[in-house]
Amino acid sequence: MARRKAKDQDKILSHPIIIRLTEQQYKKVADLWLNSDCRSIGEVVRKIIANRPIKLLHKDISMNAPMEEMALIRKEIKRIGVNINQQTHSFHISQNPIERSFHSSKTAETYKAIEPKIERLMELISKLAEKWLQK
Structure with missing residues (x-):
């Protein structure tokens, strides 16, 4: 052809x-x-x-460490999100109220685990924004 x-x-x-x-x-x-x-x-x-x-x-070499840390935090947040989706699915499938309360409490714990990661991510972003906006 x-x-x-x-x-x-x-x-x-x-x-x-x-x-x-x-x-x-x-x-x-x-x-x-x-x-x-x-x-x-x-x-x-x-x-x-x-x-x-x-x-x-x-390429600004000083940005390597914060970018790597942000990538790791992103991976962790993604994994936590997958866990939350699985727990939500299990909650919707279950018929027993005791089982549903177990899944909802497990999901609440998972949400609490994500808070420090998001706070650290916001700290990194604010530092990067200060560095970026000073130019």
């Missing part, structure tokens, strides 16, 4: 250009590529030739 032709034939990259760079020039272009939103070195070179801006991406 043949491939469909692109609708806009003018935008197809059909003319390869081979250039040679010194080691220093190549490192400069490669550094631009690694720190930018471009998917290839060729895209970096095309943007340079077309005089278009290259968006450089900056």
Whole structure:
């Protein structure tokens, strides 16, 4: 089965250009590529030739620890939510009032376990917001 032709034939990259760079020039272009939103070195070179801006991406290493902690809290909250859903399902299935009261008390305990996690999450978010908004 043949491939469909692109609708806009003018935008197809059909003319390869081979250039040679010194080691220093190549490192400069490669550094631009690694720190930018471009998917290839060729895209970096095309943007340079077309005089278009290259968006450089900056990773703040100081944010790694809070982001990892927030990801762990997110996982824990998700697990607690799954437990609450299971307990709610068991509550709705049960016919016995004693069993229903057991499931409701178990769900209340689970809700209490989630409160400190949410408080810690809010502390982290407020610290991140202070850091973000000071710029």
